[in-house]
Amino acid sequence: MTSHRKINMLLYDYVDGTLPLEERRIVDEHLASCNRCRRDKNTIEQATGYLTTVKENTGDSFDTAYWNKLAGSIIENPRKQHSSYRNSPIPRIAYIGATAIIISLFTFIYVYYLQDGTFTGRYAEDPVESADPVFEEYAAFIERSKMLLTGFMNAEPYNGNIDISVERTVARELADDTRQLLVYPFDEQAADLIHELQIIHREIANMNDEDTGEKLVFLQTMIQERNLLFRIRMEEIIIQNDLEILAGYVYPGE
Amino acid sequence: MLAPSNTLSPVDEPQLIAQIKEGNGHAFRLLIQQYGKRVYDIAYNFIGNHSDTEDTVQDIFIKVYRSIHTFREESAFTTWLYRITVNTALNKTAAIKRTRRRIIGNEYDEVSNSVDATIDIGRFDVRDNIFKALKTLSKQQRTVVILRHLHEFSTKETSSILGCSEGTVKTQLNRGLKKLHKKLKYIIDEKQ
Incomplete structure (x- = not known):
């Protein structure tokens, strides 16, 4: 007599029709005399039957042009990387080490030499609060910029009564943040993005109630043409996900 | 495959x-x-x-x-x-x-933790309710059900993608489908 457990392990393939003939015969014999396993088989049949209703090829609705555009946007915005590093097994470790050294150096310089009132930030006020305050500040800046620009892009144009007072306040704060961030040695891509966001944030901060209609459209077009939301998303991914890929990606547990 | x-x-x-x-x-x-x-x-x-x-x-x-x-x-x-x-x-x-x-x-x-609240028989939108039921499975069960059943990867392929044994795939698939059946029982009974 075959055990229930062994039969249970075979039931999905049995229902699916992919079980080899010999094993199928064993399952048939067992099911003929076992109510419990027959009930399990019916359960699996019903559950898979219902799941079939959500089996659809949603990706088919996208044509070649869509995938080309996606590929193009990724290729045109690569993070700059030295070609000789591309195939080396150690660039990431070197990069992390170098970043840590640079950050430590700038922390030292900032704490000991630049506290002359030129500008004040949490970095200077509490240098030991975080292991990597520049990184955190940059990540927070990117996240807030995304929220601001996403909301701004969704604002209705040509509506005379648009209230963007909150956006103006946030944009002013973010424009101030960029001045601090640009002090640090970001790579070319990040520095470009910060610089362009600084321009946009200043423009939003300087909007008047009278020019919201036309200027709104102008700035929305500017954001779109400069591909800012996509570039922000790229930065977010770089910030959040580099290490998980590097680690070979472990299957997430419960 | x-x-x-x-x-x-x-x-x-x-x-x-x-x-x-x-x-x-x-x-x-x-x-x-x-x-x-x-x-x-x-x-x-x-x-x-x-x-x-x-x-x-x-x-x-x-x-x-x-x-x-x-x-x-x-x-x-x-x-x-x-x-x-x-x-x-x-x-x-x-x-x-x-x-x-x-x-x-x-x-x-x-x-999200309440089966009765997620399975809305009144509107009887089977597709939506199946998605909701899928989301109530554990990550591993949901992943196995999606890859193995909805996308027809073999047990071996599924185990390679998830980095686990074929036995684990089979076990999680069985458990996942039984749990799904329990969540969707109301719909199944209604249909019958």
Whole structure:
């Protein structure tokens, strides 16, 4: 007599029709005399039957042009990387080490030499609060910029009564943040993005109630043409996900 | 098993990967055209809405482009790609859940943990309810059900993608389907 457990392990393939003939015969014999396993088989049949209703090829609705555009946007915005590093097994470790050294150096310089009132930030006020305050500040800046620009892009144009007072306040704060961030040695891509966001944030901060209609459209077009939301998303991914890929990606547990 | 339209021949694939590693943009376009739909379909089954799925697919291919030089060809490229797909989609669903929880607080947990509340027989939108029921499964059960049943990967392929044994896949599939059946029992009874 075959055990229930062994039969249970075979039931999905049995229902699916992919079980080899010999094993199928064993399952048939067992099911003929076992109510419990027959009930399990019916359960699996019903559950898979219902799941079939959500089996659809949603990706088919996208044509070649869509995938080309996606590929193009990724290729045109690569993070700059030295070609000789591309195939080396150690660039990431070197990069992390170098970043840590640079950050430590700038922390030292900032704490000991630049506290002359030129500008004040949490970095200077509490240098030991975080292991990597520049990184955190940059990540927070990117996240807030995304929220601001996403909301701004969704604002209705040509509506005379648009209230963007909150956006103006946030944009002013973010424009101030960029001045601090640009002090640090970001790579070319990040520095470009910060610089362009600084321009946009200043423009939003300087909007008047009278020019919201036309200027709104102008700035929305500017954001779109400069591909800012996509570039922000790229930065977010770089910030959040580099290490998980590097680690070979472990299957997430419960 | 993978559908023929979603695979490159064994000869083409290594060449394509090598060309992408050398920075060939055209090869990357071919790769996205080849696997984009399949990646989209898998991600959609985890996420359940198109706008978040589009973002996720973009994230997946950015990761692929940026980290393809770390792919050492010890496993099939598709195994690597679909592993990234699954993990990115799971991260996205967790992020969506976190955002919702932040917005509507503890009510989200109460609603999402309640079978009766998620399975709305009144409206009887079977498709929606199946997606909701899928989301009540554990990550591992949901992943196995989606890959093995909805996308017809073999047990071996599923185990390679998830990095677990074939026995685990079978066990999780059985448990997942039984749990789904329990969640959808009301619909099934109604239909009968």
